[in-house]
Amino acid sequence: MRNVYLITTFLVVLTLSVLGLRGGYFTKSPIDVFPDTLFPGMKFTSKVRTQGGFSFFSDGRSDRLPPSGVVAYSQPFRGDDSVLYLGKAADGSWVRGYPASLKVDLAFVQRGRERYTIYCSPCHGNVGDGNGITKRYGMGATPSYHDDRIRNLPEGDIFDVITNGKGPAYQMGGYADKIEPKDRWAIIAYVRSLQRAQLGTINDVPAQVKTELGIK
Numbered sequence: 499m500r501n502v503y504l505i506t507t508f509l510v511v512l513t514l515s516v517l518g519l520r521g522g523y524f525t526k527s528p529i530d531v532f533p534d535t536l537f538p539g540m541k542f543t544s545k546v547r548t549q550g551g552f553s554f555f556s557d558g559r560s561d562r563l564p565p566s567g568v569v570a571y572s573q574p575f576r577g578d579d580s581v582l583y584l585g586k587a588a589d590g591s592w593v594r595g596y597p598a599s600l601k602v603d604l605a606f607v608q609r610g611r612e613r614y615t616i617y618c619s620p621c622h623g624n625v626g627d628g629n630g631i632t633k634r635y636g637m638g639a640t641p642s643y644h645d646d647r648i649r650n651l652p653e654g655d656i657f658d659v660i661t662n663g664k665g666p667a668y669q670m671g672g673y674a675d676k677i678e679p680k681d682r683w684a685i686i687a688y689v690r691s692l693q694r695a696q697l698g699t700i701n702d703v704p705a706q707v708k709t710e711l712g713i714k
């Protein structure tokens with residue numbers, strides 16, 4: 499019988515000590531059982547505190563200034579090439595066409611296709627008709643690119659849509675942190691090719707292919 503009492507007491511103490519104070523909220527600093535002179539622990543190491551003083555540097559501050567030319571990552575880049583980075587001409591209007599520094603060729607469009615398939619097709623669909631997979635999950639507001647208004651949007655405007663998103667509640671989020679400027683232009687070139695593809699006529703088919711297909 500005595501053992502039963504002992505074991506029960508032991509179990510109660512064990513349970514309370516392991517679980518008893520879990521989730522408790524303390525406002526006082528914990529008691530340091532060991533004097534910190536003997537066991538300094540990590541709490542008492544000498545360290546530099548943010549926005550504090552530090553005699554090591556001649557200006558006496560712990561924080562260092564960023565090197566000159568640093569661009570805050572959350573700020574839009576306002577470099578000297580506003581066409582490449584903002585899609586805007588010098589007068590602030592949306593540019594038509596592509597930045598002069600980019601070569602728009604097949605490789606460029608293929609790069610655009612790859613990026614488009616990753617980032618845009620879930621909503622806009624593989625052919626740009628707005629019937630991506632998200633439509634099945636209730637996202638009905640994605641427009642089709644094959645609409646005259648969007649066909650006529652300047653390239654610079656589309657660049658801005660990719661960079662900053664679109665819609666009153668940003669139904670389309672911005673992709674500035676995921677797609678670098680050059681790739682945004684490549685995507686635009688691919689969007690243009692998707693739009694062009696819908697406007698194809700029999701006259702676009704090369705003569706040789708026409709014969710192969712048996713079309714006169």
Ligand code: HEC
Nearest residue numbers: 617618621639640641656659660664665666669670673685
């Ligand atoms: C999460 C779904 C989603 C993704 C992903 C998405 N879009 Fe959109 N996009 C939308 C919606 C929704 C709108 C309509 C926003 C509005 O005008 O209310 C839109 C609008 C647009 C427009 C028309 C802008 C205008 O002026 O009307 C273009 C062009 C466009 N998107 C291009 C892209 C490109 C390029 C990508 C890939 C980088 C992309 N979108 C990725 C949902 C998406």
